[in-house]
Amino acid sequence: MNYRHSNTQGFTLIELVLTISVAGILAVISMQFVQSTSQGFVSSAGRQQLGSAGYVVNEQISRAIRDSLPGSIRTTSDGQCIEFMPVVAASTYTTLNVGSSVTTFKAVPYSLTESVSGYVSVYPIPSGNLYAQLDPGPITPDIGSVPAGNAEIDVTLGSAHTFPTDSPERRFFVSSGPEAICQDGDFLYRYQNYGFITNVASLKASLPVNRAAGRTVLAFPLAVGSLDFRYQTPTLSRNGLVVFEYVLQHPTTGESLSLSQQVRVVNVP
Numbered sequence: 001m002n003y004r005h006s007n008t009q010g011f012t013l014i015e016l017v018l019t020i021s022v023a024g025i026l027a028v029i030s031m032q033f034v035q036s037t038s039q040g041f042v043s044s045a046g047r048q049q050l051g052s053a054g055y056v057v058n059e060q061i062s063r064a065i066r067d068s069l070p071g072s073i074r075t076t077s078d079g080q081c082i083e084f085m086p087v088v089a090a091s092t093y094t095t096l097n098v099g100s101s102v103t104t105f106k107a108v109p110y111s112l113t114e115s116v117s118g119y120v121s122v123y124p125i126p127s128g129n130l131y132a133q134l135d136p137g138p139i140t141p142d143i144g145s146v147p148a149g150n151a152e153i154d155v156t157l158g159s160a161h162t163f164p165t166d167s168p169e170r171r172f173f174v175s176s177g178p179e180a181i182c183q184d185g186d187f188l189y190r191y192q193n194y195g196f197i198t199n200v201a202s203l204k205a206s207l208p209v210n211r212a213a214g215r216t217v218l219a220f221p222l223a224v225g226s227l228d229f230r231y232q233t234p235t236l237s238r239n240g241l242v243v244f245e246y247v248l249q250h251p252t253t254g255e256s257l258s259l260s261q262q263v264r265v266v267n268v269p
Helices: 013-066
Strands: 081-084 087-095 101-107 116-122 139-146 153-162 171-175 179-184 187-191 215-219 228-232 240-249 256-265
Antiparallel strands (some): 087 101, 101 153, 116 171, 187 215
């Protein structure tokens, strides 16, 4: 009787255990690699979102400040708020009795087709205390109107007012009511329609508390207490300068991004 030996051999128990162990190690390494790659992608996307949001916020704040009435910018002592008056029109007056009470004055038209209304100011400098709306003073307490035209026009004030100082460039401005940008908690808000607050120390307590009253969200979330506005008043040799900085936080990843911006206030009285 002939016996034939088979060359087929099975795994030993030790080889099976080693194979399972190596496969497990490779699986763990693969999972860690995939997890690390995914986290890196999420972090990159989060940073990109923060950067995009920061660009939009910086641009909104910068435009508001650049288009503000000369002499109207002021900040709270903690740097958490900046206040300003947006300019809606500006032109040159041709006849104005400075130092006398007037209800109208002659000016070059602002637009051929568009009339505007707002608070009229002449030579609004930082020391003019614009928010007190004094008479005599650089800004009217009531809203005036500027008609459209293609020839000399009459600017009509809301009530009789005395402008104490002539503008070296014979320039006048029409502005809307005060606005403010402030941090409250982890929100950045823009405020409108709250009137004139004489003392900036009372500004925060006088701001609207909801959207219906004039509060809109500019950004969320900010690191609490991170916003800081600083204003350098203009001199004879340079324009005014606003510097602001804050920290944006991603709402899901928790990542943060520090941002800062300088804005030159190019309007001159």
